[in-house]
Amino acid sequence: MTGTWSILTWFIAKPCALHLGIQTNGPRRPQPNAILEKVFTSITKCPDWKRLEGLSKQLDWDARKIQRWFRHRRNQDKPSMLTKFCESMWRFIFYGSMFSYGMRFLWSTPWFWDTRECWYNYPYQELTPGLYYYYIMELAFYCSLMFSQFTDIKRKDFLMMFLHHLTTISLIAFSYVNNMVRVGSLVLCLHDASDYFLEAAKLANYAKYQNLCDALFVLFSFVFVTTRLGIFPFWILNTALFESWALIGPYPSWWLFNGLLLILQVLHVIWSYLIIRIAYKALARGKVGTGKFHPLHVLKDVRSDIESSSEEDETTSNGTKRAHNTSINGANRINGHLPSGQWAEE
Secondary structure, eight states: OOHHHHHHHIIIIIHHHHHHOOOOOOOOOOOOOOOHHHHHHHHHHOOOOOHHHHHHHHHOOOHHHHHHHHHHHHHSSSSOOOHHHHHHHHHHHHHHHHHHHHHHHHHSHHHHHOOGTTTTTTTTTOHHHHHHHHHHHHHHHHHHHHTTTTSSOOOOOOOHHHHHHHHHHHHHHHHHHHHHHHHHHHHHHHHHHHHHHHHHHHHHHHHOOOHHHHHHHHHHHHHHHHHHIIIIIIIIIIIIIIIIHHHHHHHHHEEEEEEHHHHHHHHHHHHHHHHHHHHHHHTTTTTTTTTTOOOOOOHHEEETTSSGGSSSOOOOOOOEOOOOOOOHHHHHHHOOTTTTEEEEEE
């Protein structure tokens, strides 16, 4: 996966980003300061007001300047816009390719049209080469996502995303070992159906095509809620819980498999609620389709854009600069997390 990511970055994603004028420079770096660096190493966040006053007297700096230094120091380790664009491009290509492959493969299978075929003659079902490679590619991708969490910058939705990746990997591995690959292939294809729309919206956002970004996010929201709250429970859970019970009866691994599917459904409900809430507020404000609905402002990208552009110094009406109190406002902006992502409400 690493080699493929590098090839796509250098020969596809990076040229596209440069053609769209996406900057290669990273966040603004703070001026070197040994005292603040030592404090940052110990707490990594802006100090409380009592400590802030002490540092202000020690350095003879304004408190706002110290807050700004900590914000810039945190952002220093964050990826550049070019890096984020390349990452989204890689995921967009992967999700789109795997969904296209999955639909093309499953279209000709009997269990795609009749889910009871997932359980006929179970567990003595043939594992075809096409199904094998489909599983291996998906498993490798989700393993890379889970392990990369420990090397990436610590993000707000670390635990939720870790639980999601762990559940997904467990489902893929467990269904493969128990030869539940037919129903497993339906789950994989269903989950890829919406993710590439989100990555496409992020690409449009980074390229500053806001109207396109709005449309793609609305499309992502519709597909996500439809597939995760409609098709998944009434198609996947129905066959895994009820049709399998009627055709082969429950057995020890049956309980674990369906338990993992139910955990996944709980995550679907949480994420769908957050998406619906975000979309509703945007529609209520009349911003969608007007160019004023900016995902980095209304739908902050929790996994990469927190405390970046919108938390830079703002110009007031009298022409002077003022900085956000990131230790207070930054926490209040993060109200939720999305599955690739992804975006939280400001």
